[in-house]
Amino acid sequence: MNTDVAPCPPRLGGWQQTWRLLAAVAVGIPLWLSTGVVLAQEHEVDRWSWFFTGDPLVALVCLAALLWRRRLPLTVATTVAVASTVSTLATGVALLALCSLATRRRPVEIGIVVLVYVIAAQLGLGLYPLPSQPTPLWVQLALPALSAGIAVAMGMAIGARRVEVRSLRERAESAEREQAARAAQARALERNRIAREMHDVLAHRISLVAMQAGVLDHRGNLTADENRVLVRGIVDGSHQALEELRDVLGVLRADQSRPEAPPPSLDRLPELVADARASGLDVALTTTVTGTPSDALGRTCYRIVQEGLTNAAKHAPGAHVHITLEGAAGDQLRISVRNSPAVATARTPASGYGLLGLAERLALTGGRLDHHPTPDNGYLLTARLPWPDDQHHQHHEKSA
Structure with a gap:
């Protein structure tokens, strides 16, 4: 003390x-x-x-x-x-x-x-x-000493109580400050997560719509059927963007009345590629993946490919895009999105948040992201994700 x-x-x-x-x-x-x-x-x-x-x-x-x-x-x-x-x-x-x-x-x-x-x-x-x-003298001394001792004991007890109350108050204030800091950090993380989710959901659709609108604006020799196809693609893409936006807002508002949209996964990549082709992108998909990755790994892979297609639609309209996936459980999942040089001039502004969001996603999973121009003026986006062998791990735990 x-x-x-x-x-x-x-x-x-x-x-x-x-x-x-x-x-x-x-x-x-x-x-x-x-x-x-x-x-x-x-x-x-x-x-x-x-x-x-x-x-x-x-x-x-x-x-x-x-x-x-x-x-x-x-x-x-x-x-x-x-x-x-x-x-x-x-x-x-x-x-x-x-x-x-x-x-x-x-x-x-x-x-x-x-x-x-x-x-x-x-x-x-x-x-x-x-x-x-x-x-007796000892009585004369004992009476005042006893009364003084009682007063001192009461004062010491009151002082100890004050110290305890002050300590509890400081602990409570410290806990409130820590809780406020954790709440602020949680809000910041949630804002970043929502921003990434909104970008992943909307940027792809809006980029495809902007690309189709750019074709209508620059090419005056299109036939009536080609115009109808592009206009229909713009309408469908806009509707899909609105639906996806409603899905995200429904999740944020905890709206239980709306059916939950299926989460992005590796199985939905052909659907993503088909939508990109319907919007006018020249996309080829090659996959040699053996096994079924986890939901988190499949979702990250889907977002990487989606961001690659979005960037190709923004910055390289009319270019050929080749997507390659390879890997197996116990090794790595490797994703490559390569696009050839742009055929038309890109006019869509770039935010730069998509690649930052991907880098954050891969950092959380222990992966690695790389992107750079190619010698033929194209662009290459690659990612490597660790793919642990869950079955082997579970078997090892059971054996132990």
């Missing part, structure tokens, strides 16, 4: 201050009255004037000094203890000052005031002598 640093006492309200002062007076009144009884029995008439005037006046001054006991605890406690020499009524005030000082839990200060209080009690016998029957 550290007793060098005293805790700052809490600020007392008006009622708390009042009842403490009343308690100090209540302790001193019985002692004062008993002293008056002794004076009457011993016929100490010459001390009656001081007993009825000086003793209460000194006690009143000491009571007023208690108002400063939190600013000057040692000074007030020592002064009141010395004043109790000439005022029996101030004994309760001295004990309250000692109790207040003990809440600081400083042994040196407490020892000084206790010593002053016990000495003052012995000197007070010269003003108010005890009855004529002899009283």
Whole structure:
């Protein structure tokens, strides 16, 4: 326990201050009255004037000094203890000052005031002598020492309680700050996740729509059937983008009435490629994947291919896109999206968030993403994802 640093006492309200002062007076009144009884029995008439005037006046001054006991605890406690020499009524005030000082839990200060209080009690016998029957010295010392010990014990207990309450309050405040920091971090992570999901869902569709609209804008020699096909592709792509947007918003709003869309997976890649071809992209898919990857691995693979197609539609309209997938369980899943040089001029603005989102996804799975231009002015996007052998792992666990 550290007793060098005293805790700052809490600020007392008006009622708390009042009842403490009343308690100090209540302790001193019985002692004062008993002293008056002794004076009457011993016929100490010459001390009656001081007993009825000086003793209460000194006690009143000491009571007023208690108002400063939190600013000057040692000074007030020592002064009141010395004043109790000439005022029996101030004994309760001295004990309250000692109790207040003990809440600081400083042994040196407490020892000084206790010593002053016990000495003052012995000197007070010269003003108010005890009855004529002899009283042992140890009794004269034990009574003030016992009362001072009780006051010190109460003060130490109050001080320990204050330290405990302050510690609990600091812990609660620290826990609230940590909880607020975790909540802010969770909100930031959720915003990033929502942003990636919105980009993955909408960027592909909107890019295909923008590509088809660009063909209509630049080519004036299209036949009526070709125009209808492109317009129908724009309409269908817009509707699909809206539907996917509603699906994402339904998930964010926890809308249970809407059926949940199937999650992206490796099995849905042919569907993704077919949609890209229907929108005018020249896409070829080659896969030599053996085995069925996990849902998380299949979803990441789907998003990589989707981002590659989106970037090809944005920056290389009319180019040929070749998608290659290969890998097996226990090794790696390798994805390659290569596009030839653009046939038309790309006008769709680039956000740059798609590749950043992919890099974050692969970092979470321990994969690696690479993308760079090719010597023939095309572009190559490659990714390597670890593919653990779940069946072998489960078999190993069962054997163990």
